[in-house]
Amino acid sequence: MTIVIFYGMHHSYFYGIIQVGMSVIYVLLAISLVVAIIFFVAFIVSVRQGQYDDAYTPSVRMLFEDELVKPAKEAENKVKSKE
Amino acid sequence: MQATNCFHCGDPCDKQLITFDEKSFCCAGCKTVYEIFSTNDLSHYYELQAAAGSTPDVIEGKYDFLDNEEIIAKLTEFNDGNIQIINLYIPTIHCSSCIWILENLNKLNKNVTNSQVDFPKKTIRINYKQEGFSLKELVLLLAKIGYEPYISLEDFDGKKKVSDKTLIYKLGVAGFAFGNVMFLSFPEYFDLNSSAASGGEYWLNKYQDLFRWMMFIFSLPVIFYAGWDYFISAFKGLRAKLLNIDVPIALGILVLFLRSTYDIAFNLGSGFFDSLTGLVFFLLLGKFFQQRTYSFLSFERDYKSYFPIAITRLNLKGKEETVPVQEIEKGDRILIRNEEMIPVDGTLVYGNAQIDYSFVSGESEPVSKKIGEQVFAGGKQLNGVIEMIALKSVSQSYLTQLWGNAVFKTDKVTTFQNLTDSIGKRFTIAVLSIAFISTAFWLFYDPSKAMNVFTAVLIIACPCAIALASPFTLGNMLRIFGKKKFYIKDTQTIERLAKIDTAIFDKTGTITTTQKSTAHYEGMPLTPDEESILKNTIRASNHPLSRSLYDLLKEQNIITLDEYEEHVGKGLESSKDDINMKIGSANFVGKGTSENLLDTSIYISSNNAYKGRYVFQNQYRDGLSSVFKEMSETISLAILSGDNEGEKERLEALLPKLTPLYFNQKPETKLEFIKSLQDQGKKVLMVGDGLNDAGALAQSNVGIAISENINVFSPACDAILDASKFQQLYSYILASKKAMHIIKMSFLLSLLYNCVGLYFAITGELEPVIAAILMPLSSITIVAFTTVMTNLIGRKLP
Numbered sequence: 001m002t003i004v005i006f007y008g009m010h011h012s013y014f015y016g017i018i019q020v021g022m023s024v025i026y027v028l029l030a031i032s033l034v035v036a037i038i039f040f041v042a043f044i045v046s047v048r049q050g051q052y053d054d055a056y057t058p059s060v061r062m063l064f065e066d067e068l069v070k071p072a073k074e075a076e077n078k079v080k081s082k083e
Numbered sequence: 084m085q086a087t088n089c090f091h092c093g094d095p096c097d098k099q100l101i102t103f104d105e106k107s108f109c110c111a112g113c114k115t116v117y118e119i120f121s122t123n124d125l126s127h128y129y130e131l132q133a134a135a136g137s138t139p140d141v142i143e144g145k146y147d148f149l150d151n152e153e154i155i156a157k158l159t160e161f162n163d164g165n166i167q168i169i170n171l172y173i174p175t176i177h178c179s180s181c182i183w184i185l186e187n188l189n190k191l192n193k194n195v196t197n198s199q200v201d202f203p204k205k206t207i208r209i210n211y212k213q214e215g216f217s218l219k220e221l222v223l224l225l226a227k228i229g230y231e232p233y234i235s236l237e238d239f240d241g242k243k244k245v246s247d248k249t250l251i252y253k254l255g256v257a258g259f260a261f262g263n264v265m266f267l268s269f270p271e272y273f274d275l276n277s278s279a280a281s282g283g284e285y286w287l288n289k290y291q292d293l294f295r296w297m298m299f300i301f302s303l304p305v306i307f308y309a310g311w312d313y314f315i316s317a318f319k320g321l322r323a324k325l326l327n328i329d330v331p332i333a334l335g336i337l338v339l340f341l342r343s344t345y346d347i348a349f350n351l352g353s354g355f356f357d358s359l360t361g362l363v364f365f366l367l368l369g370k371f372f373q374q375r376t377y378s379f380l381s382f383e384r385d386y387k388s389y390f391p392i393a394i395t396r397l398n399l400k401g402k403e404e405t406v407p408v409q410e411i412e413k414g415d416r417i418l419i420r421n422e423e424m425i426p427v428d429g430t431l432v433y434g435n436a437q438i439d440y441s442f443v444s445g446e447s448e449p450v451s452k453k454i455g456e457q458v459f460a461g462g463k464q465l466n467g468v469i470e471m472i473a474l475k476s477v478s479q480s481y482l483t484q485l486w487g488n489a490v491f492k493t494d495k496v497t498t499f500q501n502l503t504d505s506i507g508k509r510f511t512i513a514v515l516s517i518a519f520i521s522t523a524f525w526l527f528y529d530p531s532k533a534m535n536v537f538t539a540v541l542i543i544a545c546p547c548a549i550a551l552a553s554p555f556t557l558g559n560m561l562r563i564f565g566k567k568k569f570y571i572k573d574t575q576t577i578e579r580l581a582k583i584d585t586a587i588f589d590k591t592g593t594i595t596t597t598q599k600s601t602a603h604y605e606g607m608p609l610t611p612d613e614e615s616i617l618k619n620t621i622r623a624s625n626h627p628l629s630r631s632l633y634d635l636l637k638e639q640n641i642i643t644l645d646e647y648e649e650h651v652g653k654g655l656e657s658s659k660d661d662i663n664m665k666i667g668s669a670n671f672v673g674k675g676t677s678e679n680l681l682d683t684s685i686y687i688s689s690n691n692a693y694k695g696r697y698v699f700q701n702q703y704r705d706g707l708s709s710v711f712k713e714m715s716e717t718i719s720l721a722i723l724s725g726d727n728e729g730e731k732e733r734l735e736a737l738l739p740k741l742t743p744l745y746f747n748q749k750p751e752t753k754l755e756f757i758k759s760l761q762d763q764g765k766k767v768l769m770v771g772d773g774l775n776d777a778g779a780l781a782q783s784n785v786g787i788a789i790s791e792n793i794n795v796f797s798p799a800c801d802a803i804l805d806a807s808k809f810q811q812l813y814s815y816i817l818a819s820k821k822a823m824h825i826i827k828m829s830f831l832l833s834l835l836y837n838c839v840g841l842y843f844a845i846t847g848e849l850e851p852v853i854a855a856i857l858m859p860l861s862s863i864t865i866v867a868f869t870t871v872m873t874n875l876i877g878r879k880l881p
Contacts, residue, residue: 025290029297032266040259047251057202060179061186 091117092229093134112139116228120184123191128184135180137229145420146226148393148405149219158218158234158392160208166196168210169218171232173225176205185230192216192224207232236390236408254371257309257364260301264360267294267301271353272852295347298356306340310363328507328550331514335545336363342538355542358854362547365862369554373561373574382572382800389461389774390426390477394419397470408477415473425462427473428480430455434469438462461774501578502826503553507546514544521845532847539849543840548833548861552826556869560822563877568805569815576801580785581819583768585760586714587779589753590724590734592772593789595701596806602635606687606695613689615639616664620657623647628685629655632697654686664689669696683729701730706810708737714813715739718768723748723756725775754778770812774798787812811881818876825872829865836861 046052087096090106091113101108104121108114116136120128128135148154161168176185181200185207188195194216198209211221225232270291317333320326336359343354395418396406403418408426411417416432419425425438436452440462449465452458458471460480477483518540525533557574564571571577588594609617618639621629646658654667665672665688672688674696683699714720721743722734728746735744748756757779760767769776769783772790777798780786788800789809804812840857843849 023290025293029293033263036259036263040255043255043259044252047248047255052251054201054203057182057200060182060202063179064183064186 088134089113090129090134091136092138093136094138110138112229115139119191119228125184125187125190128180131183132178132180135178137175137177139227139229139231145423146219146222147395148391148407149217149222151393151405151407154393154405154407155218165213166210167213167218168208169221170206170208171222171225171234172204172206173230173232174205175230176200176202176207181230184228188224191228192221195221234392236387236392250367250371250374253309253312254364254367256304257360257367260305260309261357261360261364264298264301264356267298268353268357268855270294291353292347292350295353298354299344299347302340302343302356302359305360305363306336309367310336313366325504326508326511327504328510328546330507331511331544331546332366332550334511334541335547338538338541339545342542353851355851355854358542358851358858361855361859362545365547365859366550369551369558372558373554374558382803389424391424394426411473411476413473413475417471417473419464419469419471421464421467423464425458425460425464425471426480427477428457428459428475429471429473431458432470432472435466436464436469437466439465501553501575502823503550506549506830510546510549514541517544517841517845525847529847535849536845536847539844539847540841542854543844543849543857544837545858546833546837547858548836548865549830551862551865552829552833552869555866556822556825556829556873559870559873560819560876563873563880564815564818566877567811567815567880568808569802569811570804571802572800576785577819577822579766579801580768580816581823582766583718583785583816585719585721585765586768586770587721587723587757587760587783589769589771589773589776589779590722590730591701591726593770593776594707594722594809595703596791601702602632602685602697602699604695604697606693609687609689609694612659612662613664613694615642616644616657616659616662617666617687619644619659620647620655620664620666624649624655628683628699631699632685662689663691665691700733703737704806704809710810710813711738711742714816715742718816719765721745723753723779725749725753750775750778754782757782768816770804771798771800814880818880821876822873825869825876828872829869832868833861833865836864 087100087107088094089096089109091108094109096107096109101111101114103114103117106117108117113136116139117126120126149158155167156162159167159169173185175181182202185200186198188198188209192211194212194214196210196212198207200207209221222232222234271294313329313333313336316327316329320330339355339359339362343356343359346352346354390408393405393407394411395403396411397416397418398404411427417427417429431452431454433454436456436458437449438452438458439449440459450462457474460477460483518537521540522533522537525536554574557577560577561571561574564577571580614636618633618636619642621633621636622641624630642659644657644659646656646663648656650656650667650671653671654665656663656665658664666685669684669686672686672693673691674686674688674693684696685699686696687694711720720739722738723745725748726746731744731746735742738744745756753776757767757769761782761784767783767785769779769786770789771777771780771786772788776786776788780788780798780800785802786800787802787804788798789804789806791806804815808815836857840849840854843853
């Protein structure tokens with residue numbers, strides 16, 4: 001926690017920071033570090049799990065229909081209508 | 084007749100036309116697959132991509148070996164007695180329909196619980212319940228729908244290779260540290276030389292040390308993990324008395340680290356941690372870019388990927404049993420089915436052997452063997468079932484012994500000094516002398532600055548851009564070549580290719596096509612009736628020559644022959660009305676001896692009168708003459724063939740004059756031939772296709788395998804060239820030479836940057852921020868330059 005006290009109104013006066021407990025800078029650094037490390041660990045884990053081994057198939061797979069029966073019937077109709 | 088294409092596989096239905104469900108199919112196999120799909124509500128398959136299928140081709144009994152528990156245990160990835168997981172390689176995977184149908188296998192069989200395709204690798208991972216199902220049934224199911232897996236001895240041997248991910252981890256660590264160090268450097272970037280007294284930010288100055296020591300901590304893993312390879316490589320180089328490019332890099336990294344630590348410890352400045360981590364990150368990025376793996380290709384194949392896993396052995400009671408090939412012992416009686424490969428040397432004891440040795444020796448025509456004769460491993464039986472007695476075990480057979488040669492154990496990479504390393508030597512000497520001279524000057528002039536200048540020179544001269552030039556140029560070329568169907572194993576192969584001065588070609592399969600054969604007729608013209616009988620006679624024969632001739636002869640109406648008889652190893656005899664025809668060897672038709680022993684011909688006689696013969700010729704690849712003519716201007720050429728001299732005159736006419744031709748070359752003699760050329764200081768390119776060239780491909784400086792179908796097998800080599808691009812071979816060699824020019828130009832460019840940097844260093848004015856700007860700038864320039872230039876080369880390539 002920090003409390004900022006102005007020692008004067010003129011701009012050339014410097015203002016100081018009085019520390020109460022831990023400086024906010026430590027908190028901010030700690031947070032940024034933790035976030036960075038979380039992403040780093042996530043990266044290592046995903047590489048280890050092999051998520052980058054096949055970068056192509058998932059892009060095709062996501063376009064498939066989940067339910068099979070319906071599109072299959074439509075397909076027949078389409079083929080028949082073509083003829 | 085209007086050309087109709089098969090609804091399933093898209094091939095023209097010219098030989099046969101089956102109409103089913105208002106759709107046309109080229110064969111019963113394709114129709115069956117369609118039936119299976121449509122009855123299981125899977126005809127969405129044809130929606131995704133029209134005519135996506137492949138014709139199923141199943142041979143009875145081929146997969147009986149999959150009943151063997153021991154084999155199942157070795158092939159499966161996971162097996163707890165109930166659920167089994169297996170990874171299968173399916174060469175026919177080629178489109179999104181394939182992925183869809185294979186991932187819906189559970190609709191075809193309930194026992195399959197999960198299946199996942201890896202498209203780039205062309206593999207499928209299947210989980211299935213063992214109860215009421217088996218690996219054999221699974222493989223047969225796949226084969227039935229046109230996705231026959233390829234199972235070879237290689238799968239059987241040990242576990243799958245785990246891909247090396249170390250570089251990705253190192254890149255991750257370096258990138259992580261680089262980003263964070265940059266972030267922590269921000270106060271320094273915006274508030275240079277500030278102190279509370281001069282009006283700088285109070286808190287930035289107060290926490291300056293914290294920021295700096297955090298940068299120090301972030302740089303530790305970069306030095307001791309991510310960049311450690313450079314120290315090892317430099318150390319190895321120095322021990323071998325070689326100044327490779329890693330020496331100045333390691334020196335630069337080390338000096339960066341020590342100077343920065345010194346600076347922050349004595350509060351002299353912020354240090355160069357941003358440059359340090361950035362440098363290592365860019366270098367690793369270059370290394371990563373250099374890697375281009377064609378996961379669907381293999382450059383390391385040996386005989387194991389060609390050999391079957393198991394073979395049918397006849398035990399003492401005459402019963403068939405399936406045994407893994409390694410367990411075959413001398414004296415075992417083995418059954419070889421049609422289209423199966425002979426795994427060991429042995430003696431033929433039963434059946435008509437028509438053995439295709441094209442794999443092993445390069446001979447284009449199958450060889451007939453009589454009972455009691457020897458057959459060798461690597462041949463493929465083409466004509467029904469044979470039985471043989473093994474004379475040796477698999478590893479002692481003639482073919483497999485080739486792999487005992489020391490050539491297969493030496494790595495070409497270690498015996499080659501690349502361009503970057505050869506420049507590294509001169510570079511290191513130059514940098515060190517500049518550093519010492521300027522230090523000496525400052526010692527004399529202003530000793531307090533001497534150490535500063537010495538370290539600054541080593542830091543700024545760190546050849547990051549030089550080290551990036553080659554990986555980015557060659558990595559790009561690798562991709563460009565890959566798009567042009569020339570698949571190269573690694574970037575170093577391009578460097579070696581650029582230096583080639585001698586090229587050796589195999590004949591069969593390399594400069595000739597395997598797909599079509601041409602034949603011309605010599606002798607008295609045949610009457611229309613005779614032509615019709617000829618075509619109808621060979622229609623029934625399975626002999627490879629008959630098959631080729633059948634495809635070459637013009638269309639005839641199908642007639643029923645009165646008599647038809649196949650005299651094995653001699654020829655065919657048939658009669659219709661009053662014409663009796665004999666088709667086959669010269670002796671068989673009553674011609675006496677053949678006119679030319681080296682030719683491959685089919686002789687024809689009608690009513691015991693000799694009519695004429697069809698002479699088969701190798702079909703040479705299109706543009707062979709022009710390719711050789713162009714190449715012969717800068718490269719000395721030769722042909723090494725395992726075949727006989729039958730084609731010598733034709734080849735001499737096609738090729739540039741005085742091209743040396745060597746025939747009847749055995750695999751080891753090919754290897755020795757290349758070795759003797761290399762002993763004369765030649766840089767040899769070997770272009771081959773079969774296992775018989777494997778030794779020569781391994782021995783040569785660059786071994787290129789020509790392949791009609793890159794998904795099928797090619798022997799161990801440095802590069803695989805799609806046969807359709809054979810004509811471009813020379814332009815690819817020229818392109819790799821141009822790539823080397825680009826690298827040299829990049830060296831000049833990065834030297835320019837070094838000169839600018841050295842100016843700051845020598846005058847003792849190198850601020851961390853200048854280094855932090857100059858280093859990435861030079862690297863980015865090099866990357867941009869090489870990318871643009873290589874793409875220009877690539878655009879010109881046909």
